[in-house]
Amino acid sequence: MTDDHSATPLKRTPLREVHVKAGAKMVPFGGWDMPVQYTGIIDEHRTVRSAVGLFDISHMGELEVRGPDALAAVQRLCTNDASGLHDGQVQYAALCYPEGGIVDDLTVYRLAADHYMLVVNASNIDKDWAWVTSHSEGRAEWSNVSEQTALLAVQGPRAEGLVGRLADRDVTGIDYYHFVRGTVAGVAGIISRTGYTGEDGFELYVPAARAEALWTALIEAGRADGIKPIGLGARDTLRLEMKYALYGNDIDETSNPLEAGLGWVVKPAKGDFLGRGAIEAMRRTGVPRKLVGFEMAERAVPRHGYRLLADGHPVGVVTSGSFGPSVERSIGMGYVAAPHAAVGTALTVEIRGAQHAARVVKTPFHPSHTKKA
Amino acid sequence: MANVPAELKYTREHEWAKVEGDRARVGITAFAQEQLGDVVFVELPKVGAKVTALKTFGVVESVKAVSDLFAPVSGEVVEVNAELPRRPEVVNSDPYGAGWMLVIRMSDPKEAAALMSAADYEKLTAGAGH
Numbered sequence: 001m002t003d004d005h006s007a008t009p010l011k012r013t014p015l016r017e018v019h020v021k022a023g024a025k026m027v028p029f030g031g032w033d034m035p036v037q038y039t040g041i042i043d044e045h046r047t048v049r050s051a052v053g054l055f056d057i058s059h060m061g062e063l064e065v066r067g068p069d070a071l072a073a074v075q076r077l078c079t080n081d082a083s084g085l086h087d088g089q090v091q092y093a094a095l096c097y098p099e100g101g102i103v104d105d106l107t108v109y110r111l112a113a114d115h116y117m118l119v120v121n122a123s124n125i126d127k128d129w130a131w132v133t134s135h136s137e138g139r140a141e142w143s144n145v146s147e148q149t150a151l152l153a154v155q156g157p158r159a160e161g162l163v164g165r166l167a168d169r170d171v172t173g174i175d176y177y178h179f180v181r182g183t184v185a186g187v188a189g190i191i192s193r194t195g196y197t198g199e200d201g202f203e204l205y206v207p208a209a210r211a212e213a214l215w216t217a218l219i220e221a222g223r224a225d226g227i228k229p230i231g232l233g234a235r236d237t238l239r240l241e242m243k244y245a246l247y248g249n250d251i252d253e254t255s256n257p258l259e260a261g262l263g264w265v266v267k268p269a270k271g272d273f274l275g276r277g278a279i280e281a282m283r284r285t286g287v288p289r290k291l292v293g294f295e296m297a298e299r300a301v302p303r304h305g306y307r308l309l310a311d312g313h314p315v316g317v318v319t320s321g322s323f324g325p326s327v328e329r330s331i332g333m334g335y336v337a338a339p340h341a342a343v344g345t346a347l348t349v350e351i352r353g354a355q356h357a358a359r360v361v362k363t364p365f366h367p368s369h370t371k372k373a
Numbered sequence: 374m375a376n377v378p379a380e381l382k383y384t385r386e387h388e389w390a391k392v393e394g395d396r397a398r399v400g401i402t403a404f405a406q407e408q409l410g411d412v413v414f415v416e417l418p419k420v421g422a423k424v425t426a427l428k429t430f431g432v433v434e435s436v437k438a439v440s441d442l443f444a445p446v447s448g449e450v451v452e453v454n455a456e457l458p459r460r461p462e463v464v465n466s467d468p469y470g471a472g473w474m475l476v477i478r479m480s481d482p483k484e485a486a487a488l489m490s491a492a493d494y495e496k497l498t499a500g501a502g503h
Contacts, residue, residue, distance in 0.1 A: 041437065
């Protein structure tokens with residue numbers, strides 16, 4: 001049980017008081033005072049898998065770029081190819097350093113042909129802002145709208161019904177990684193069919209001043225669906241069961257997208273972008289280590305930083321691990337030397353000096369239920 | 374306010390001990406399990422192991438945290454809760470009952486007398502953690 005003794009005051013989302021009143025346990029996360037759990041991580045996790053959960057993820061950052069060269073700026077900064085996006089489409093991508101390390105992972109929203117929104121990790125907002133504004137050229141005007149933007153995620157098999165009842169338009173036709181502008185419970189914003197849980201659901205971008213009205217309306221309207229507020233603890237176990245990378249744990253400035261299994265968002269054919277040369281050099285010479293998913297033979301929990309061994313020799317390191325409430329076993333992600341990355345490979349995790357058996361497995365650990373096109 | 378049974382003795386590290394003759398039954402308090410959150414793994418010594426007062430005897434893991442377990446008294450482990458590997462969640466649901474962890478045959482019963490009373494432990498935890 002650790003306390004945060006740092007001198008910098010923690011940042012607060014517009015919903016911080018709502019969480020405290022709801023009995024949330026608040027913890028420091030990436031410089032923010034955030035709810036880690038309300039009723040309990042396992043209960044909240046299962047609520048999202050079986051019904052619907054409501055997350056305050058207003059700590060996430062939103063950077064907008066507008067102008068005739070906005071697309072060119074996005075193309076230069078991001079590994080993925082945004083040129084084929086149409087209005088209302090979302091794309092996952094990475095920002096990379098010239099050396100190939102990852103500045104951040106993000107989603108890119110095409111608001112208009114000359115207007116994009118980049119949604120970035122909370123702990124990276126300042127770093128990303130400095131990065132995008134210093135590496136952008138031409139007629140592209142950047143604005144950081146993070147503080148005035150609240151973000152609520154409604155996730156789970158009952159999310160579509162709930163959001164649909166409160167929205168001013170049909171939401172059943174919104175495909176995965178697409179969005180519309182509309183109102184939910186009278187609050188205008190962006191209704192995006194995205195998430196970080198592996199369940200169907202929406203992320204709702206609304207003005208910070210309307211966050212509480214939307215939160216309250218969703219909790220009340222969702223009561224019959226069994227809605228619960230969900231903290232960052234369950235957000236972490238939900239994404240881990242999907243093997244979604246978490247910046248700062250599984251990916252950072254020392255990891256290349258190819259090692260992290262993010263080769264699918266790297267599009268060298270689109271032309272030059274930051275990091276392209278280094279990533280392509282690694283593609284040619286071979287990827288030295290790979291981010292794998294593994295499961296434990298018993299319940300001991302693998303944690304970030306623990307060593308991974310094969311036949312008694314160190315071959316890698318755990319980047320994320322937890323008991324997986326849906327898979328009902330201890331699971332983890334970690335980098336291992338490429339020869340040990342195949343599904344079925346026997347590994348051990350060094351936990352408190354002892355070797356605990358693990359095995360590389362197919363991922364996701366739990367089947368994805370996101371909306372299929 | 375977490376439940377603090379009056380008949381038990383407590384450590385500053387949030388273990389409880391129930392003295393039964395020359396033996397002490399040991400677990401973690403309601404306050405401790407609340408702070409930890411969902412318990413998913415408990416690592417305990419084997420029967421026959423020696424434990425020393427205020428030294429670690431095992432580990433409890435919740436989804437978010439790893440926490441050492443400290444022996445309230447010294448002695449030999451004579452029983453281990455065999456249910457915990459299968460159902461670690463009883464540490465949350467029944468910390469003073471089904472969630473017990475060890476029974477220690479005490480080598481020095483005076484150690485038990487020196488542990489915190491329920492009233493003192495309640496003072497320790499009042500205002501902490503929230």
